[in-house]
Amino acid sequence: MEGAVTVESYLWVMLGSALGGVGRYGCAVLAVRHLGESFPWGTLGVNILGSFVIGLADVAVASGGARYLLMAGLCGGYTTFSAFSLQTLNLLHEGHAARAAANVVASVAACLVSVWLGHLAGFALGRGWL
């Protein structure tokens, strides 16, 4: 991410990441309540949504502070790789190899498509729109 890294950028990232983490937990709780625990829908959904937003912000957000807050902060804290790894491992441990594979393929494919769509949406809004 371009721009000088200052104390201020660390504060933006801390704030964004704290809010993102809370949002991620809230989504995970809702996903378990409504979709059950047989598949990690919460983490998958969070990662897809966060990938879209980071792609959009990458193009459409110009100012350094807002980029740190939204991208490394909010999207970085909202999405997670560690829960994805652990949940895939747990599916394997429980003997659900097909679900584990589906989680890997769906996460990678959907998040890459999502970040690409975010980029396209950003170009539609205009470079440096915000």
Place this chain on the structure above:
Amino acid sequence: MTPSRIWEWMSGPRGAIYFWIALGSGLGGVARLWCANMAPLVFGEAFPWGILLVNIAGSFVIGLFFALTGPEGRLQVSTTARQFVMTGLCGGYTTFSAFSLDTLHLMRDGRVLAAGANVVLSVALCIGAAWLGHAAASRLSRR
């Protein structure tokens, strides 16, 4: 909701979990930014080593802590402490969105092989790291 009801919720057990997750995720995010900024100085800018290594390290720690504090683990901690470390610290430290964006940038630059390597290495090494952490904790707990 009145202010007193909001305060009641915030100071209750559910509010506490949100507080600890926010703190853990904020600290994890700061650590991620530091690593992501240091990595290019050490490894160069040709490949997103920073986010890759961050995701591997966070996956190892979550696997380790998950097994160490599980029902058969050696370390028994509160649900809040588990959420602080796993959902907060590890969740905030690791990221999927930067991984997606880095991969997209590599593809847009025509570096398809590097993009493919980023995907394969991230998935394989992170799940491997979580497994390694889990295995290490299981061994520690058996003794």
